[in-house]
Amino acid sequence: MPTAQPAINEKRLSESVYEQLIQMIVSGELESGQAVSESELSRRLDVSRTPIHEAVGQLVKDGLVIQERNRRPVVAAFSTDDIFDVYEMRRILESEAAAKAASRIDKLTLAQLDDAAKKFKSAKGKPAILRRWVEFDDQFHTAIAAACGSSRLESDIQRYRLLHRVFNRTHDDPSVLEQAYDEHALILKALKKRDELAARKAMNDHIAEWQRFFVKHLA
Secondary structure, three states, X not given: OOOHHHHHHHHHHHHHHHHHHHHHHHHOOOOOOOEOOHHXXXXXHOOOHHXXXXXXXXXXXXXOEEOOOOOOOEEOOOOHHHHHHHHHHHHHHHHHHHHHHHOOOOHHHHHHHHHHXXXXXXXXXXXXXXXXXXXXXXXXXXXXXXXXXXXXXXXXXXXXXXXXXXXXXXXXXXXXXXXXXXXXXXXXXXHHOOOHHHHHHHHHHHHHHHHHHHHHHHO
8 A cells, every 4th residue: 555655664763763762771871860852862863753752652661761740751770670671571472472373383484484594504704693693583583473373462572672672782792692593493493393382481491591691791
């Protein structure tokens, strides 16, 4: 339909702005207690006020920005407890999604994930490996969420995936990705076998491991 593309582009822009603002909060560029000026952010990020307003509204829902009545929004304190909670929600939601997807995911999607895994393994050089990992990790978890059969569960997973994508870009050591790849391979193996219990456990163990990693890494 002719009106679909602009809507998709606006959504992607809002998500991009949202990720940029999270990055600014995590890095300390936007400090705890600092007032959030939509007009200033609009100038800094060179976008209109609309995606800024939408992104700030989502940050308020996520607890990363505090909006009191009749007051300007301010950046909330971002602690290791917040990081822990993000991955705790991911662990709960995505473990359930993996179990549901085990009986629903189609062969084409499994083949696409196999292909994406091979492309990651074939990447050479640090920049290429890190870039390919972010792409593979996002495709992998997004595909499982889409295959779970619940649009609400998928939507909640994508919300926390946006936060994770920011965290995923903060480390630059390819050596830690071998373990992550092996964990993804276990999840994929369970999905191919249509084993709901194994898929749930593999996803739970995977996210719990990276919960520990990012709490330590981002502290």
